[in-house]
Amino acid sequence: MDVTDIARWQFAITTVYHFLFVPITIGLSAMVAGYETAWVRTRNPRWLRLTKFFGKLFLINFAIGVVTGIVQEFQFGMNWSDYSRFVGDIFGAPLAVEGLLAFFLESTFLGLWIFGWERLSPRLHAACVWLVHIGTVFSAYFILAANSWMQNPVGFRFNPETGRAEMTDFAAVLLNKVQLVTFPHVMLSAYLTGAAFVIGVAFWHLRSSRTDEDRDLYRAAVRTGAVVALVAGLGVAVSGDVQGKIMTEVQPMKMAAAEALYETESSAGFSILTIGTLDGSEEKFSIKIPKLLSFLATGSTSGEVEGINQLRERYIQTYGQDPGASYYSTGDYVPNVPLSYWSFRLMIGLGMAGAAIAGWILIATRGGRVPRGRTILYAAIALPFLPLFANSFGWIFTEVGRQPWVVFGLLTTENGVSPTVSTGEALTSLAVLTLLYGLLAVIEVRLMLTYIGRGADPVPDHDLHHGPDLDDHDRPLAVAY
């Protein structure tokens, strides 16, 4: 393994790991904010119990998302210094704006929310968790704008003197057409992920509830979660469909790799499963939905979808065999096809399965029913993991399918790596971060299971009338580390 491989593994491991926690943070903060708003408006104690219960789980998740996010902010400079030099003028801006607009908002108002139960009025307290959620939305917008620029560079010029990309139009960067469809896709999948988490946890408790009060509580969580998951799931599918068409336009090779489509085809079918050699030389068995790929890629069932072999020729004509300029790639411009093909399918399959289970649970719990079957219980327990891993595969697909580029059409991954970081240094950080993250995963999962298992605590009478309590100086803190 050379330094580029090590740096890529580190980036993949730390980013996929970080992004396990991010969508839960986005989705669950919205759910918790919704529950607290319902509590403030209706004064029905069940909403307060749900706020506190899922609030605790949210915090366990948020903490690890925050600390792993620190690595993300510095990793570009550490391992990808030539990339940072090349894109800094453009990529750095959304990153800095993300810090200023989003990170301060999230961290400050989360501190207020955690410790502010008795210092703030109920409305203000609920506003704090909404502001945390808005912080996550800002954060998603700016970091996705940065990533979208890597997929489809716009609003810049290449300066041959400095060998760098320079921003010419910030609005174009923020309103990149890839960004405009990626942002809703990622946000909606985060809502799906958060809601799936709520459903899974609450359904498990619903089944073991012994009192009517508890049953009412967890049913409310299951059903609100299921509605959010269904609506979000539908939105994910629609936005993903638009995304596929834009991808075909700006990164045709990625779409071809997603389908392992080697030769250009009209009325191309969508392969659900292909067994055979993925280099396209032989196909042993496949299930295809006729014309669906053409429809997904072009919007017309008879549209022409370009194959990898034709695209390779076209890319070589555009970007050259070896144009000699250091910022251009050499190579055959084909990403890892099996990885693209399978991650694309797993993303779609897991996401759709998640939304389908949410729909099933919504129907099964209608009119006060508590479904008793084993299958639905297993499906509910599996549910939180489906969109979670769909997110991971989505990112793996997006990033792998762009290769060999790090910035599409401008800079290859190989040319972005830090030239002065030694193999030993890179291996050290890869090993340290992987081991640390592994250990933290064990701690986090055990803690999460413990707190899920405890269920929603009954709320003390005092909390039902909570409000600013500044005069009582000697009462213990309501919440303390």
Add this chain to the structure above:
Amino acid sequence: MELTTVWFTLIAVLWMGYFALEGFDFGVGMLLPVLAKNDTERRVLINTIGPVWDGNEVWVLVAGGATFAAFPEWYATLFSGFYLPLLLILVALIVRGLAFEYRAKRDDDQWRARWDLAIIVGSVVPALLWGVAFANILRGVPIDADMEYVGGFFNLLNPYALLGGVMTLLLFLTHGAMFISLKTDGRIRGAARDLAFKAGLAAAVVAVAFLTWTQVMTGSPASAVAFVVAALALVAALVAIRMGREGWAFLGTFVTIAVGVGGLFLALFPDVMPTSLADGVGLTTTNAAATAYTLKIMTVVALVFTPIVLAYQGWTYWVFRKRIAVHHIPASVAPATSTGP
């Protein structure tokens, strides 16, 4: 003023804010084994910074992001060059941040003891290494003609840099003790006052040595003024804590750190990362900067949002202005074992 100078100033302000704010929560973390005699007292200390430490830490993330946007070359050279120290800092910040959130989540002495260790080590390591890193930037490191750092790890461990590390460590320790004396009540408050004075004396000696060395090596008249102001503020803080004026004392160390760091940036200007090689190319506010267009956009964003951020962060400190004492700490309600569902 040129935009590159504006951004050099803004980044200096972000680091000043970072060290003046997170400096005291590093100090609180370091003092956990010193000032607290039992678990309840340790919780008193941790809860003084509970609602604010994360917001304080964001200052360094924004400093990193702003450096990336305004001075991409600086960001690239600095973080790829100081690779291993930065890795250590990141690991320290990770375990420390998680420790605050997870420590009270289980009623188990061993669990708490491990997270306490994470808080202590996670506070000492960055407090020391940030000083080492900044001292090396001021001193100049081997940067070649391609603006790449070529010095390796051990180059960073020189007497001047180590002195810088000890200075930040002691200053943050003092700052943390001042903060504890301001935010607690009872036995800890008194103990923190005594310790703040002693640590402050040691910090003053080291700071005078380091800042004088810096001034002689690379200083400007402006940096000299800043260093003198920082030193006077530290003396004032020590006098104030002796007189029991904790608020003034904390303000004193706050000014010491903020203005002292500002002085370091003044000593650095117009370089951002000078080279120690004769044939190398050092980084300056000009050759490391982003384009005027990007700087202009970023300036507008910073001017609009920085006051808002300062307002709500300040408000947090107001909401949580109450002192915390042992009797405020609720009994642990966390589960003892790790039985899942």
